[in-house]
Amino acid sequence: MSASEESVAGLVDVARRFYVLGQTQQEIARHLGLDASTVSRNLKRARTTGIVHIEIRAPHQLRDALGRDLTQRFGLRHALVVAGESDLGAVAEETARFFGAQLHDGAHVGLSWGRMLADAIQRIVPGIASDLVICQLMGGVSGEGTGIQGHELARLLATACQDSRVHYLNAPLLVDSAEIKKSLLRDHSIRASMEAAGRSELSLVGIGNLEDSAPLVRYGHLSALDRRRLRQAGAVGDVCARFFTIEGEPVRALDDRLLAVEWETLKTQRSVIAAAAGPEKVDAILGALRGGAITALVTDEWTAQETLRQAES
Numbered sequence: 001m002s003a004s005e006e007s008v009a010g011l012v013d014v015a016r017r018f019y020v021l022g023q024t025q026q027e028i029a030r031h032l033g034l035d036a037s038t039v040s041r042n043l044k045r046a047r048t049t050g051i052v053h054i055e056i057r058a059p060h061q062l063r064d065a066l067g068r069d070l071t072q073r074f075g076l077r078h079a080l081v082v083a084g085e086s087d088l089g090a091v092a093e094e095t096a097r098f099f100g101a102q103l104h105d106g107a108h109v110g111l112s113w114g115r116m117l118a119d120a121i122q123r124i125v126p127g128i129a130s131d132l133v134i135c136q137l138m139g140g141v142s143g144e145g146t147g148i149q150g151h152e153l154a155r156l157l158a159t160a161c162q163d164s165r166v167h168y169l170n171a172p173l174l175v176d177s178a179e180i181k182k183s184l185l186r187d188h189s190i191r192a193s194m195e196a197a198g199r200s201e202l203s204l205v206g207i208g209n210l211e212d213s214a215p216l217v218r219y220g221h222l223s224a225l226d227r228r229r230l231r232q233a234g235a236v237g238d239v240c241a242r243f244f245t246i247e248g249e250p251v252r253a254l255d256d257r258l259l260a261v262e263w264e265t266l267k268t269q270r271s272v273i274a275a276a277a278g279p280e281k282v283d284a285i286l287g288a289l290r291g292g293a294i295t296a297l298v299t300d301e302w303t304a305q306e307t308l309r310q311a312e313s
Contacts, residue, residue, distance in 0.1 A: 141172070
């Protein structure tokens with residue numbers, strides 16, 4: 001390799017460590033045996049020579065005023081509202097961007113599952129963080145719904161963020177009896193995974209409903225009897241299979257059979273980002289917002305407007 005090639009390779013290495021892996025200039029200097037001032041000069045050279053090209057772009061227009069209305073009305077820290085209606089791909093992309101911006105090396109991350117989250121996780125920029133501790137917030141379901149289940153999303157995120165490890169929850173989401181749940185929780189690995197999920201500092205969750213299109217219903221994971229019991233108790237939606245009314249009150253009809261993070265535990269986490277949109281999700285989103293467990297919401301313009309309208313009615 002010529003001297004010029006070595007110089008370029010050195011610039012690429014420094015730039016990758018700083019912009020992709022998120023290392024500080026001091027860390028880079030220590031790892032490479034350089035002065036901090038040399039690292040700073042190399043980063044500048046990488047930009048001026050075109051090795052690094054920085055582009056700031058908003059892939060989708062956001063409705064900032066609607067976002068402010070949501071944060072003020074429901075006490076959220078963040079609300080991102082994508083312009084337009086029913087562009088679920090745009091919501092997923094904005095979710096990936098926002099969630100990715102919250103990640104940092106060594107973060108303790110919780111994930112639920114579902115179609116929106118699957119789309120978002122697939123859009124995470126590889127190398128955006130490393131050394132994550134990734135936990136499933138809820139148990140698994142049977143073979144239906146390939147590509148959207150918790151263990152698959154955890155694996156995808158771990159692949160995108162090098163040197164990450166996953167606490168897989170090798171247990172079903174909903175079991176047949178309270179006795180079976182108690183028995184499963186006596187297993188050390190299952191109990192350890194549940195406890196790790198409860199310690200998540202940053203969680204990404206979906207908001208489910210009880211319509212025919214909902215994965216829990218569509219794939220037969222929720223029996224007709226259980227669905228009827230939930231509806232009779234006033235349930236309109238769920239976060240991590242913890243159901244609630246449109247007023248945000250918990251519906252505990254299935255709690256003694258669920259292997260999932262508790263609603264109260266979610267409320268203790270530093271950041272819980274929820275992504276959901278569409279006419280069939282409005283009641284569930286409203287209930288989730290009123291329940292107080294989520295700190296950020298990503299949705300679309302129509303859904304935000306309708307949620308606010310219903311909140312005032």
